[in-house]
Amino acid sequence: MERPGRAAAVAGAQPRANGCSGAGHGTLRNGYVRRFPAPDTQVDHIVHNGGLYKRPFNEAFEETPMLVAVLTYVGYGVLTLFGYLRDFMRQWKIEKCQNATEREEQKDFVPLYQDFENFYTRNLYMRIRDSWNRPICSVPGAKVDMMERVSHDYNWTFTYTGRVIKDIINMGSYNYLGFAQNTGTCQEAAAKVLSQYGAGVCSSRQEMGNLDKHEELEKLVARFLGVESAMAYGMGFATNSMNIPALVGKGCLILSDELNHASLVLGARLSGATIRIFKHNNMQSLEKLLKDAIVHGQPRTRRPWKKILILVEGIYSMEGSIVRLPEVIALKKKYKSYLYLDEAHSIGALGPSGRGVVDYFGLNPEDVDIMMGTFTKSFGAAGGYIGGKKELIDYLRTYSHSAVYATSMSPPVVEQIITSVKCIMGEDGTIVGKARVQQLAENTRYFRRRLKEMGFIIYGNEDSPVVPLMLYMPAKIGAFGREMLKRNIGVVVVGFPATPIIESRARFCLSAAHTKEMLDRALKEIDEVGDLLQLKYSRHRLVPLLDRPFDETTYEETED
Amino acid sequence: MAAAGVGQQWVLVEMVQAFYEAPTYHLILEGILILWIIRLLFSKTYKLQERSDLTPKEKEELIEEWQPEPLVPPVPKDHPALNYNIVSGPPTHIITVNGKECINFASFNFLGLLDNENVKTAAQASLKKYGVGTCGPRGFYGTFDVHLELEERLAKFMRTEEAIIYSYGFATIASAIPAYSKRGDIVFVDEAACFAIQKGLQASRSNIKLFKHNDMADLERLLKEQETEDQKNPRKARVTRRFIVVEGLYMNTGDICPLPELIKLKYKYKVRIFLEESLSFGVLGEHGRGITEHFGINIDDIDLISANMENSLASIGGFCCGRSFIIDHQRLSGQGYCFSASLPPLLAAAAIEALNIMEDNPGIFQTLRAKCERIHKALQGISGLKVVGETFSPALHLQLEESHGSRENDVKLLKRVVDYCMNSGIALTQACYLEKEEKCLPPPSIRVVVTVEQTEQELDKAASLIKEAAQSVLN
Numbered sequence A: 001m002e003r004p005g006r007a008a009a010v011a012g013a014q015p016r017a018n019g020c021s022g023a024g025h026g027t028l029r030n031g032y033v034r035r036f037p038a039p040d041t042q043v044d045h046i047v048h049n050g051g052l053y054k055r056p057f058n059e060a061f062e063e064t065p066m067l068v069a070v071l072t073y074v075g076y077g078v079l080t081l082f083g084y085l086r087d088f089m090r091q092w093k094i095e096k097c098q099n100a101t102e103r104e105e106q107k108d109f110v111p112l113y114q115d116f117e118n119f120y121t122r123n124l125y126m127r128i129r130d131s132w133n134r135p136i137c138s139v140p141g142a143k144v145d146m147m148e149r150v151s152h153d154y155n156w157t158f159t160y161t162g163r164v165i166k167d168i169i170n171m172g173s174y175n176y177l178g179f180a181q182n183t184g185t186c187q188e189a190a191a192k193v194l195s196q197y198g199a200g201v202c203s204s205r206q207e208m209g210n211l212d213k214h215e216e217l218e219k220l221v222a223r224f225l226g227v228e229s230a231m232a233y234g235m236g237f238a239t240n241s242m243n244i245p246a247l248v249g250k251g252c253l254i255l256s257d258e259l260n261h262a263s264l265v266l267g268a269r270l271s272g273a274t275i276r277i278f279k280h281n282n283m284q285s286l287e288k289l290l291k292d293a294i295v296h297g298q299p300r301t302r303r304p305w306k307k308i309l310i311l312v313e314g315i316y317s318m319e320g321s322i323v324r325l326p327e328v329i330a331l332k333k334k335y336k337s338y339l340y341l342d343e344a345h346s347i348g349a350l351g352p353s354g355r356g357v358v359d360y361f362g363l364n365p366e367d368v369d370i371m372m373g374t375f376t377k378s379f380g381a382a383g384g385y386i387g388g389k390k391e392l393i394d395y396l397r398t399y400s401h402s403a404v405y406a407t408s409m410s411p412p413v414v415e416q417i418i419t420s421v422k423c424i425m426g427e428d429g430t431i432v433g434k435a436r437v438q439q440l441a442e443n444t445r446y447f448r449r450r451l452k453e454m455g456f457i458i459y460g461n462e463d464s465p466v467v468p469l470m471l472y473m474p475a476k477i478g479a480f481g482r483e484m485l486k487r488n489i490g491v492v493v494v495g496f497p498a499t500p501i502i503e504s505r506a507r508f509c510l511s512a513a514h515t516k517e518m519l520d521r522a523l524k525e526i527d528e529v530g531d532l533l534q535l536k537y538s539r540h541r542l543v544p545l546l547d548r549p550f551d552e553t554t555y556e557e558t559e560d
Numbered sequence B: 001m002a003a004a005g006v007g008q009q010w011v012l013v014e015m016v017q018a019f020y021e022a023p024t025y026h027l028i029l030e031g032i033l034i035l036w037i038i039r040l041l042f043s044k045t046y047k048l049q050e051r052s053d054l055t056p057k058e059k060e061e062l063i064e065e066w067q068p069e070p071l072v073p074p075v076p077k078d079h080p081a082l083n084y085n086i087v088s089g090p091p092t093h094i095i096t097v098n099g100k101e102c103i104n105f106a107s108f109n110f111l112g113l114l115d116n117e118n119v120k121t122a123a124q125a126s127l128k129k130y131g132v133g134t135c136g137p138r139g140f141y142g143t144f145d146v147h148l149e150l151e152e153r154l155a156k157f158m159r160t161e162e163a164i165i166y167s168y169g170f171a172t173i174a175s176a177i178p179a180y181s182k183r184g185d186i187v188f189v190d191e192a193a194c195f196a197i198q199k200g201l202q203a204s205r206s207n208i209k210l211f212k213h214n215d216m217a218d219l220e221r222l223l224k225e226q227e228t229e230d231q232k233n234p235r236k237a238r239v240t241r242r243f244i245v246v247e248g249l250y251m252n253t254g255d256i257c258p259l260p261e262l263i264k265l266k267y268k269y270k271v272r273i274f275l276e277e278s279l280s281f282g283v284l285g286e287h288g289r290g291i292t293e294h295f296g297i298n299i300d301d302i303d304l305i306s307a308n309m310e311n312s313l314a315s316i317g318g319f320c321c322g323r324s325f326i327i328d329h330q331r332l333s334g335q336g337y338c339f340s341a342s343l344p345p346l347l348a349a350a351a352i353e354a355l356n357i358m359e360d361n362p363g364i365f366q367t368l369r370a371k372c373e374r375i376h377k378a379l380q381g382i383s384g385l386k387v388v389g390e391t392f393s394p395a396l397h398l399q400l401e402e403s404h405g406s407r408e409n410d411v412k413l414l415k416r417v418v419d420y421c422m423n424s425g426i427a428l429t430q431a432c433y434l435e436k437e438e439k440c441l442p443p444p445s446i447r448v449v450v451t452v453e454q455t456e457q458e459l460d461k462a463a464s465l466i467k468e469a470a471q472s473v474l475n
Helices: A007-013 A066-091 A115-123 A125-131 A185-197 A212-225 A236-247 A262-271 A283-296 A325-334 A390-399 A401-405 A411-425 A432-454 A474-486 A516-532 B002-007 B012-021 B024-042 B056-065 B117-130 B138-142 B145-158 B169-180 B195-204 B216-232 B259-269 B291-295 B345-360 B363-378 B407-423 B456-474
Strands: A058-060 A143-150 A159-170 A229-233 A253-257 A274-278 A308-313 A338-342 A370-374 A384-388 A466-472 A492-494 A504-509 B094-097 B100-104 B162-166 B186-190 B207-211 B242-247 B272-276 B304-308 B318-322 B385-388 B395-400 B445-449
Touching (some): A066 A466, A125 A474, A185 B117, A212 A229, A212 A411, A236 A262, A236 A308, A236 A338, A236 A401, A236 B169, A253 A262, A262 B195, A283 A308, A308 A325, A325 A338, A401 B169, A411 A432, A432 A516, A466 A474, A474 A492, A474 A504, B117 B345, B145 B162, B145 B318, B169 B195, B169 B242, B169 B272, B169 B304, B186 B195, B186 B216, B207 B216, B216 B259, B259 B272, B259 B291, B363 B395, B395 B407, B407 B445, B407 B456, B445 B456
Parallel strands (some): A253 A308, A308 A338, A338 A370, B186 B242, B272 B304
Antiparallel strands (some): A143 A159, A229 A384, A466 A504, A492 A504, B094 B100, B162 B318, B385 B395, B395 B445
């Protein structure tokens, strides 16, 4: 199974050059070794190389039950058949075609879209389109107000009723530390800066858009990350796509995790470097690629690679897994390559002091060459940053595409980041930030444990605030989203192409702003909907455990 | 194998008969051959890597031996881009650059809306209601009512069916192009196109044909060439999409694109037009609708218009507008739209208010135009510097009349002109480019930006100061 939306796009650039075929849904995820030779179930695949880890690392990807997989394919089969049938009826004008159409004057132009491109949108996505793009009209905090909308033509168009659905528990926004607020110190500071500076900047960093606020932010971020220097950019997506090309180019090799975000994929592509994909979070696969790359050099020309850059993310937003950073760093050092760590979801959300995945594993930030992250999520703002050695940042200040061509960050947004980072660091003189980080960690463990106990298949690391709950079947995507909304809970559901075709899922993002009551209510409703839609696929019974189930000694050390 | 070749001519009955009559060893041999063929078909093509017979020890030595290049080459300490100007306080009409108060001739704040109290009030109200960030992409609870309102307002303002907003100006056209143009498609693009267009084209992996800046004859030549090419291979031509990508006012030259002629070419050769209007939106036309209004062209003749909201609207982000048939596609295929957090609501609110102001004061565009013309005229005849750009372009370029040896020297000279002006209270900047990355690097220039806030005296002062600076530096 490949990720057509993300990784396969890269795989297309370098078709299976690494010799790793995609993992079939029947094989073990991540190549983890089974802990118990269980008959046909497998649960927690325990991690090895225990010596590198200072803390337990529990990551589970329960196998898709065979029956579920078969039924899922049947589901898609039926949908496709009906799709063809309805396309046929549309063609003969039996059914009204709701598609927007080409202008009369341009009918003889080459068609802008290929028909099969739209088949999926027209016949599958349109049926459950109401589960996405739901417009909200309040702070995206723990609770959120949503604009009610109805569709009278099977989701082709929506009309707003003018009513507002109040107080929906928000399990969808990336508001990890609860800084999405319209009151409090951050908002007040941002308001002050807004009235002083205005909303925009109207120039780029290198021309006339380098405000004192930007410099202040960058110094603070560098201090927060524990790196020499940092630079901030106006958009998280563009931080990746516009800076990777400045770092590597032709003759360089990029080793990219198969589940990396679209922005990393785009940046890698724009750079002109050769791209090879390793299996998700699989260190054997990464090491093999590294070894082969250095031993064999560039294809055809046989020259050694100029440099090798490993692209990984801190938390993978669709899987809820945490990068095996200690091993990645060990490999990177052994093979003299460079490491680009995208902490979009992990900065603020992981680690005892909220400083991301490096903090979580108790590692040295200097071991990561390029620390990238976004301000959108934990800090409740917008934009991205890159941190690292002074030489790196000096280089980026000179050659980053963003610094030269893109308008710099909006001052009130910058101020929101400054105050929230200070809060997390405790520099505002309170322990609010620290408490939020702890609250998030507790919420995460509690929520994940309860879901597992209920018998859902939950992916990812037990410490990851991104919690994917497997739905598998296409019909259940829409059903789950709607049933939860009926019960006043906003969830994110995702299917193909963001996930492999049979691995549709719902995703919950925890927040420090969620209270225990909210989580309990959400859990109760999920339980109910889970029974209603028969989502409790898990075939193992987890023993309810204390928060920290394992100590160091349970980790065996095995080398292949 | 030969038997199989002859076998093709046999009728089926004869084949079956022959099969029965063939001796066993023959059948076994053929069976093995067939299996062999199957094996060959299904075995992986051999990999070059596996042919090396290196022992593990040799491999280790190779790994030991390999030395990568440093992650980044060192930047020379005196690199002009290393030390940014520091703007303390708001980057508005009066700007404090490096501790010195100046009149701003560098920020693209054409309509002076950055400092507008109404805009600020609207943004404040939004901040009070929504906070700062959206904490999600549009698909996952990142769509706010303000976003919908802004899209509707932009569509209405531009008189198109639909508009879509992005959270970053640069990402707008850079995402829009690859949403439509794919590998194998052909894009005709002006060689002076801005960097965002270049990146969008690169991401699309389409076949790119550059035509000379604003040279319609050259474009037509390329289109004709393509037409002959198409006649040779009509099947391929039927699925090859073609686009022309141009800018309304060119960021890199200040020139206007000859849109009426482009439209003629569009229908003649059946090519779609994508138009980047970051510099012309909110500037050209009676109501600031951009170049289509300037030329009085039906906006539906342009397939897609994109512009950022970071210049005239003095907010952040960008938008595309056009017919729903085209624009709606980006909601699932525009990478910068789908995979990025949505625009902070306060910035959307600021843009809405800026649109209100534009709609309520259509006179503002005439004022801007008059000021552009005034400084354009005043800057003529400076010895050593030539003015590049239309008289009504709010961003014009001052280039050296002749190069002083190398690009590096030219940049240094222009920097001295800029510094001279800066010391006397006029903030200017050189147009910055990534020299190695640009497809057709424009010559070094000083970019002079006109805004409605600059008074006539200030415009004259700037012009005479630049003249003075050029005289003292260049002669």
